[in-house]
Amino acid sequence: MLRRFRRRSAALVVTLGALVATLSACGDTGGDDASTIVRTTTNVAGAGVVGIERDTVGLCALPQPADTFGRQGDGRIVVGSGRTVTVPADPRRIVVLSMEALDASCAVGTWESVVGAPTVPLAPTAPPSALPRPDYLGTGIAQIAPVGPPSAPDVDAVRALAPDVVIGTDDLDPAVRDELDAIAPTVLTRAESSWTDRALLAATAMGRRDAASRAVDDYRARAEDVGRRLNSRLTEASVIRFHGDGADVLGDDSFAGQVLTAAGVRRPGPQQGPTAPLPADDLSVAEGDLIYVIFDGPEGLEYGRSVMETDAWKDLGAATDGRVFAVDDAAWSGDGVIAARTVLTDLENSLNGYV
Structure with missing residues (x-):
């Protein structure tokens, strides 16, 4: 069955919406299905x-022709993570073992050839319609x-799908990697590479x-355009x-x-460097002209709420001026062109906005 990526994503299936979903009853619930309706909030x-x-309408690219450069008959040599692998020049059955590769399949129009993909954990409050994959990619990927999971693929499940190429990351267990090599040519991206290099590989x-x-290139051009239109250089x-x-x-x-940097958004002084823990006794490090908050699963939501409800x-x-925004962890902690585009869209909808 054709997987339809180009469908509007419903509010009830977004990852963040699932995290903040609550069950609400109205009146007597005896025989009343209203108590089972999952509703989302627009404020956390x-x-x-x-x-x-x-x-997500029109999100994924239309099918693109296979590259002619580097093609050797029906095959193509790919080098990744110190491994040289010969893969089909135009693979028809692709198994991806990482979200970055799934994102890449959407970006280059090969998503209909993906026969297997990893899953991600769902929040306990997620509705039955919630996706076991990043919602920013659209609802069709559920099929x-x-x-x-990306860290521990089911080798038997991969084998049953009879792929002609497998794409994963170099943090796979060597024993698992060897099993995958026996099933199909396996290309591994290097975890320490930039996200753009991983997407290209x-x-x-x-x-x-x-x-x-x-x-x-289109993403970079859009990032510059978003920055100009929003005067992002004026915002930390x-x-x-x-x-x-x-x-x-x-x-x-x-x-x-x-x-954010690609879009010209400035960062507060303490955040102009590598990622670091937020001191529990000095929340001033979190200050900015506005604050984007991300929740890593239901535990992150619970802890985040406990911090955001403190006087500090x-x-x-x-926070006082209503300039705190909760965004989707799957996209903002993602890897890939589609995730980056999603972050840019969130910037367009919030950088100069107020709650």
Whole structure:
């Protein structure tokens, strides 16, 4: 069945919406299905939620022709993570083991050839319609067969899909890597490479490096355009990611930080460097003209709320003025062109806005 990526994403299936979903009853629930309806909020501990009704129509690229450069008959040589692998020049059955490769398949128009992809954990409050994959990629990806989490793929599930190429990362267990090599040519991206390099390598393994290069160039051009239109150089944006037992101030080395920089958004002084823990006794490090908050799963949401409901947080200028925005962790902590475009869209909808 054709997987339809080009459908409008419903508010109830966005990752952040799932995290903040609440069950609400009206009147007597005896025999009344109203108590089972999942409703989402547009505010979390004073932070306005961005991207609740994200539009994914036309998100993924149309099919692109396979690259001619580097093609050797029906094959193509790909070098990644110190490994030289011969893959089909135009693969028809692709299994991806990372979200960055899944993102790349959307960006270069090979998503219909992806027969297997990893899953991500869902929040306990997620509705039945919630996706086991990043919602920013659209609802159609839910129809792709699961092959387990990125860190521990199900080799038997991969084998059953009879792929002609497998694309993963070099942090796979060597034993698992050897099993995958026995199933199909396996290309591994290097975890320490830039996200753009990883996207280009994944696309190369799909025979679409040219399309990926164009997608990256288009992203960079859009980032510059967004920056000009929003006068982003006038704004200092703070980015805080809450997890189960603490929080991080995302620096220039983070995916979100790199996209902000590409759009010309300035960062507060303490955030102009590598990612570092947010001191529990000095929340002033989180201050900015506005603050973007990210919740790493339900535990991150719980801890984040506990911090954002304190007087110390409420005393921050951005919180006092209603300039705190909650954004989607899957996109802002993502890897890939589509994730980066999503961050840019969130910037357009919030950088000069107020709750």
